[in-house]
Amino acid sequence: MYFFTAFILFLTLLNIVVYYSKKQQEEDDVEKNDPSSSPDKQCRRFKLAEIKQATNDFDDALVVGKGGHGKVYKGKFDFWEGVHVAIKRSNLESNQGAAEFWVEIEMLSKFRHSHIVSLLGYCEKEMILVYEYMPNGSLDDRLHKRRSNYSPLTWVQRLNICTGAARGLDYLHTGTGVHRRVVHRDVKSSNILLDEKLVAKISDFGVSRIGQTYQSGSTADVYTNQIRGTFGYMDAEYFSTHRLTRKSDVYAFGVVLLEVLSGRPALDFTLDEQQHSLAGWAKQCIKEGRMGQIFDPCLKGQAPFSCLKEFGQLAYECILTRSKDRPTMTKVLARLEFVLTWTLQSAQIASDRFGRSMFIEKAWSMFLTKGSILRSSDAKTLGQSIGKYKKVMMMKKHATKVVEVGCHSRQMVPLSPSGQTMISSLKMFKFSKLQRATENFKQDRFLGEGAFGKVYKGWLDSVTFAPRKAGDGLEVAIKKSNPYSTQGFNEWKAEVNFLEKFSHPNVVKLFGYCCEKNFLLVYEYMQKGSLDMHLFTEGAEPLPWDTRIKIATGVAQGLAFLHTTDNNIICRDVKCANILLDELSDFGLATVGPVNGESHVSTVIVGTYGYTAPEYLATGCLYIKSDVYSFGVVMLELITGLKVLDVIRHSVNHNLVDCAGPFVLSGEKNLQKVIDPGLEQCYPSKGASKAMDLIINCLEQEPKNRPSMEEVVLGLQGINAIKMKPNQSKANTKHLSNSYH
Structure with a gap:
């Protein structure tokens, strides 16, 4: 045995x-073997005529697979008698372009193994790859x-x-x-x-x-x-x-x-x-x-x-x-x-x-x-932003806005570089005028940069929108696209589509656009800056409790407007950098949302990590309630005064949702360990407790368990009505700074 x-x-x-x-x-x-040898030494370079002959001129009857990359054909070459091959013909309109084509050739030319598919050759003219056939x-x-x-x-x-x-x-x-x-x-x-x-x-x-x-x-x-x-x-x-x-x-x-x-x-x-x-x-x-x-x-x-x-x-x-x-x-x-x-x-x-x-x-x-x-x-693993940039849109005071459309002459706006058009009520600017308004996009007018491109400050006449000298007329923020960025064009198109369709009492104004030479957007310039600047900039004066709740209420009202059945919009990138002190900005990632709680499946990774709802990362599936999760993270930053992601914090506390969770769940007695010390105890304990309860509900793992934004608005209005007792103590206590601030 x-x-x-x-x-x-x-x-x-x-x-x-x-x-x-x-x-x-x-x-x-x-x-x-020489690992850096050229692909020609490892696999055959085919002529397009040979590929066409092997596939009967790309006969659809020979298609054995298809996807975003293109089609795969079953083929046969005369010089390889009895051997079938798989021929992948790239879709030239696909995002998978020449770079991925050459990476595939490089990898499969260098590395050979019995459990790695063999690359037999390629045709450079139409980015075609020839593999062994897998029946x-x-x-x-x-x-x-x-x-x-x-x-x-x-x-x-x-x-x-x-x-x-x-x-x-x-x-x-x-x-x-x-x-x-x-x-x-x-x-x-x-x-x-x-x-x-x-x-x-x-x-x-x-x-x-x-x-x-x-x-x-x-x-x-x-x-x-x-x-x-x-x-x-x-x-x-x-x-x-x-x-x-x-x-x-x-x-x-x-x-x-x-x-x-x-x-x-x-x-x-x-x-x-x-x-x-x-x-x-x-x-x-x-x-x-x-x-x-x-x-x-x-x-x-x-x-x-x-x-x-x-x-x-x-x-x-x-x-x-x-x-x-x-x-x-x-x-x-x-x-x-x-x-x-x-x-x-x-x-x-x-x-x-x-x-x-x-x-x-x-x-x-x-x-x-x-x-x-x-x-x-x-535990949830959360991280840093995909975009790694701040959307530079400024704002006025303390009552968040969402979208407003300027009412100018109707113009034709191209939907794509191929020339498809739509009707717009926005002002169409000439590129030369925007050049003059920014002194040819001078460096000292530069405000910031993102995936879309760069943002500059300019001046226009408040009535005619003619370019003016610095300090004279209407201040505007002008986004200028990166001409080599497909993502930039897509965001430009999304912002024009959404901002020209939807208006709300509290919104940032999009005055117009330019599609001449570059894709540009012209916004009202706001002096106060984004919410993250007020929360996280060193030396910034702490926002009072009432102001924080009013800001949260304004954001919630804007999102509730977007989420209504008629509008049905998923913002997809709710974060402090996109919240102006009077507005919710950046609709470059906005998506027409599903109805009746159904999901929208995204195939492109977008948004900002730390604010991203867990169901999106796991499945690519977006719900209206995905924005609610992101809003819960924003609320947590507002209440604690901490960034959602901060590598300076102890390694186990990089993510605010993870490290604040135990304090939030432990009840009112530990609120002082979570609330921003900059408030100096100047907040109503009952209101703070209810705010934490609301945050917990917004951060529920399951979307169906989160409140709607309309319910969030009602909750915030109730919190705003709770006033601090006149005799409330302002004695210093042990704050979050001693734990993870």
């Missing part, structure tokens, strides 16, 4: 040793698109696919050479392709990044300006810090493992709201000891429950919030091979339960990693 157990353990370890020996040989082979489609197809010609994957097939994909990722993370490590950056089931024998191969390297290996541990950090990835698979830590590591791939692969275990896609909006995100739902089930609920019913009887449970535990550890608690892909691979061996041997050792338990106990102990369910934390 003991001999048999030892023999099984020996076979498992031998399998792992053989794999690492093979991997080392592959790494040596890579090092012998079984993707893992996503086999799991979620049950076609008549596809039989359901067995448990052993699923394990083999996961193990193969893990080998490919482990090679990218550790085996591509001494000085390079690759982060795939878009691991998902649709990017795991299957050949005729269901061998898994990693594909789609258009957004991959190569990092250096001099960093300690398993980080191989790459800092990125732009967040890339797919909702449902996205690592919150990467989103918050812009620090891309191999552990971001581990997180995404953990979601793939959950897809394999459950048979569900990463995102499924046909289910109850709590189950939209597979990762969020499965994590909660596993934490609560309900792992059996996530198992695919098709797997019943194919493997011992304990085997499925260990696979689920591995998936859980891969999606832990903190990257340092996740296993490396090397450990993930070893544990998958262990589960595969265990599954294959389970039938043979079923009759000897004692031998099996000894085998599991001894072998499993070698692969356990940090992050068990009992030790893990499910």
